[in-house]
Amino acid sequence: MSPRAAWRLEGMGFTEVYDYPPGKADWSASGLPMEGTQANGPTIGDAARRDVPTCSPAETVGAARERTWKAGWDRCVVVSKERVVLGLLREKELDADPEATAEEAMRNGPATFRPDEPVEKMAKRMRERGASAILVTTPEGKLMGLLSRENAQRLAAKTGNLG
Amino acid sequence: MPKEAFRDDVLRLVEEGAQLVDVLPSEEYEETHLLGAINIPLKELNPETMERLRREAPVIVYCHDYL
Numbered sequence: 287m288s289p290r291a292a293w294r295l296e297g298m299g300f301t302e303v304y305d306y307p308p309g310k311a312d313w314s315a316s317g318l319p320m321e322g323t324q325a326n327g328p329t330i331g332d333a334a335r336r337d338v339p340t341c342s343p344a345e346t347v348g349a350a351r352e353r354t355w356k357a358g359w360d361r362c363v364v365v366s367k368e369r370v371v372l373g374l375l376r377e378k379e380l381d382a383d384p385e386a387t388a389e390e391a392m393r394n395g396p397a398t399f400r401p402d403e404p405v406e407k408m409a410k411r412m413r414e415r416g417a418s419a420i421l422v423t424t425p426e427g428k429l430m431g432l433l434s435r436e437n438a439q440r441l442a443a444k445t446g447n448l449g
Numbered sequence: 450m451p452k453e454a455f456r457d458d459v460l461r462l463v464e465e466g467a468q469l470v471d472v473l474p475s476e477e478y479e480e481t482h483l484l485g486a487i488n489i490p491l492k493e494l495n496p497e498t499m500e501r502l503r504r505e506a507p508v509i510v511y512c513h514d515y516l
């Protein structure tokens with residue numbers, strides 16, 4: 287639809303016309319600001335904590351564990367230089383051989399979710415599936431934060447809908 | 450020929466004064482749209498509706514996604 291609009295605008299004399307092919311879905315999924323009657327509900331991007339600890343795949347489990355626990359967390363996200371999520375070190379993995387690398391110990395390919403998902407739906411889903419936390423990423427897989435079920439339920443409760 | 454712009458380009462162009470145009474039907478625009486976008490549905494793009502746009506500034510059009 288938008289390529290046709292772009293061509294039409296050029297045909298009518300506009301000289302600098304751009305088409306944004308991934309459009310609204312991409313913008314919203316990246317957590318960028320939206321307006322409209324359906325745009326104001328809290329999302330998982332709003333509720334995710336940005337300060338979740340991260341480590342590189344080459345870092346040792348021991349070093350990652352020390353930093354994670356010191357910060358009061360029980361998990362650490364393994365990310366690339368570009369902050370793309372590669373894996374997760376939960377309590378179990380953080381308890382592994384401290385000399386192992388994060389890449390060797392991590393849980394591969396954890397599920398990730400886009401930040402524009404409504405928080406009340408996610409709170410319900412997490413409760414039903416027994417998930418204690420989920421990772422929130424951009425459409426390109428870059429880490430935005432971690433959403434705990436507790437935070438999801440707290441924010442959903444504020445909206446008056448616990449799912 | 451219209452150029453393609455992706456998220457980072459759109460952010461930069463808007464910062465520089467580009468106009469965002471949502472070409473989806475008005476009901477869809479009312480539900481959600483990019484902050485600051487105006488709505489000119491594709492079917493209503495004509496010389497009259499285009500009067501809402503400044504010719505001297507870049508225009509970025511979008512719909513829902515690639516489809």
